[in-house]
Amino acid sequence: MSEKIRFGMIGAGAISNAHLGALAARDDVEIVCIADKNLDRAKAQAEKYGIGRAVGEYEELVAMDDIQAVVVGIPTQFHPDASTKAMAKGKHVLCEKPMARTLRECDEMADAAETNGVVLAIGFVRRFDPDWGKVRELVQANKVGRPCMWRRIVAGAAPGPPNYGAWYSDSRFSNGPLDESGSHDFDFVRYTFGDAKAVTASTWKMGRAGDVLDTCTLIVDFKSGDQMLCLWSWGLPKGCRAPNLGPDVLGPDGVIHGPEKEEGENEFSYVVVGPEGAEERHPFTLVRTGKFWSQGQMDNFVESIRGNETPRATAEDGRKTQEIVLAAFEATKTGRRVEIGEFAGRA
Ligand SMILES: NC(=O)c1ccc[n+]([C@@H]2O[C@H](COP(=O)([O-])OP(=O)(O)OC[C@H]3O[C@@H](n4cnc5c(N)ncnc54)[C@H](O)[C@@H]3O)[C@@H](O)[C@H]2O)c1
Structure with a gap:
């Protein structure tokens, strides 16, 4: 098997369980770090899923050179900032829905994916x-x-x-x-x-x-x-x-x-x-x-990073919904x- 893809999870709230569970079910990925403003919550999820690092700011997580992909699962207002910062550091992003609140932010996210040559998938899990x-x-x-x-x-x-x-x-x-x-x-x-x-x-x-x-x-x-x-x-x-x-x-x-x-x-x-x-x-x-469902979504994201598939829900889909x-x-x-x-x- 090719090398494991190293993941960071941004957000330790309700939806993080769906993503962390789906990542844990794959043996070709490793969850390296989780970030949440509520550091206790990040630590609790780190403990539950055996994640080595827990930090309070997503900027810390996206600066880590040993992470190749991140999942963004924090309140919608912060999706664009967290996603574009991660993509600027060359990381692939699965961003929860809604992609962003404005079309300008959707476009900035799509541009960041294009410029940095990374996969950007949107979490339309349905x-x-x-x-x-x-x-x-x-x-x-x-x-x-x-x-x-x-x-x-x-x-x-x-x-x-x-x-x-x-x-x-x-x-x-x-x-x-x-x-x-x-x-x-x-x-x-x-x-x-x-x-x-x-x-x-x-x-x-x-x-x-x-x-x-x-x-x-x-x-x-x-x-x-x-x-x-x-x-x-x-x-x-x-x-x-x-x-x-x-x-x-x-x-x-x-x-x-x-x-x-x-x-x-x-x-x-x-x-x-x-x-x-x-x-x-x-x-x-x-x-x-x-x-199906979150596992299907995560499998599609990982296989898209590996070049075997393309995201079923793209940045364009995120924008068109918005x-x-x-x-x-x-x-x-x-x-x-x-x-x-x-x-x-x-x-
Ligand atoms: N696909 C789905 O079916 C589905 C279901 C639920 C939520 N969501 C989406 O997932 C995202 C998160 O929702 P949730 O239900 O997990 O919310 P939540 O309220 O359960 O958790 C949000 C977490 O984000 C943290 N947080 C807030 N601001 C932050 C910041 N600036 N930096 C780092 N951490 C921060 C909070 O401390 C909290 O732990 C939302 O965009 C929501 O729409 C999608």
């Missing part, structure tokens, strides 16, 4: 999810016809202590659910339908926590003619969740809905309902380990449908 992957497969196999509509409605309380930091609801660090949660959805639907064309949206504050716009409703029109209807709210009180809707897909030839549980621990089906209510079941195995998010804020501000191209090069 692209490795067998559940949503099945819906995508059925849409692309034209099971309900095109153009079609992808629906997704989710409402609960904002992520926060004790499981997550309070920054999610603080507008200094986060754009709220539209970006932090919705970006997964917008990226995945783009992955399925192709590029977005325009966004109609309403984004407002309903809940009592923090100062981000916590409730967003969007219609995203895609160049393909397909459409997405999405509601993401963090406006409910702590411990309260509304029933989710979707993802499901409505088309001229029927509906895709599910997943429904089948016999067997990890077995599920999506159901396609066609004319006269005729049903087809499309089974899949839902295991978010192995080559275009949808920013168009939604603009649509709210102006009260009109915003064409995606209007944002080229702005903000």
Whole structure:
């Protein structure tokens, strides 16, 4: 086997477990250092995953010459600075989603990858999810016809202590659910339908926590003619969740809905309902380990560094998702449908 790739982890919060676990499962990488402003947390993760060094500042980590790749998993506001500093030191970067809050920062990150000849992958982990992957497969196999509509409605309380930091609801660090949660959805639907064309949206504050716009409703029109209807709210009180809707897909030839549980621990089906209510079941195995989910994402990143694959979610994907998010804020501000191209090069 070729030499081990030496990794640094920036961030020791909730998401670090997904990345550190995925790295620990590979025998061709080594986790050398972890950095977190909260040094006790960095030390605790170092202890748990057998990492030799724990530091408080990511600048210290990126300055280490014996690290070739880093994962950036800290509040979104800091993604661009940590990623570009790491890339300037010649390190490959897997940066959590959302890539950055502004298009200018997305472009700076993409430029840094290009200039330094390193891999930059964005953590749109849903692209490795067998559940949503099945819906995508059925849409692309034209099971309900095109153009079609992808629906997704989710409402609960904002992520926060004790499981997550309070920054999610603080507008200094986060754009709220539209970006932090919705970006997964917008990226995945783009992955399925192709590029977005325009966004109609309403984004407002309903809940009592923090100062981000916590409730967003969007219609995203895609160049393909397909459409997405999405509601993401963090406006409910702590411990309260509304029933989710979707993802499901409505088309001229029927509906895709599910997943429904089948016999067997990890077995599920999506159901396609066609004319006269005729049903087809499309089974899949839902295991978010192995080559799926975070492990799939990390395997793809490592193999991209080794030159055997390319990142499934690129800097361009990160930017294009951010275009949808920013168009939604603009649509709210102006009260009109915003064409995606209007944002080229702005903000
Ligand atoms: N892909 C996914 O499904 C997924 C899930 C959760 C979070 N995320 C993303 O991962 C990132 C981190 O989220 P989280 O849930 O782990 O947050 P968290 O609040 O659990 O942890 C954040 C950590 O970052 C540290 N930190 C804050 N500012 C820092 C700085 N300037 N330098 C170093 N460390 C700093 C904090 O001390 C904390 O330990 C966010 O961008 C979030 O959107 C992605």
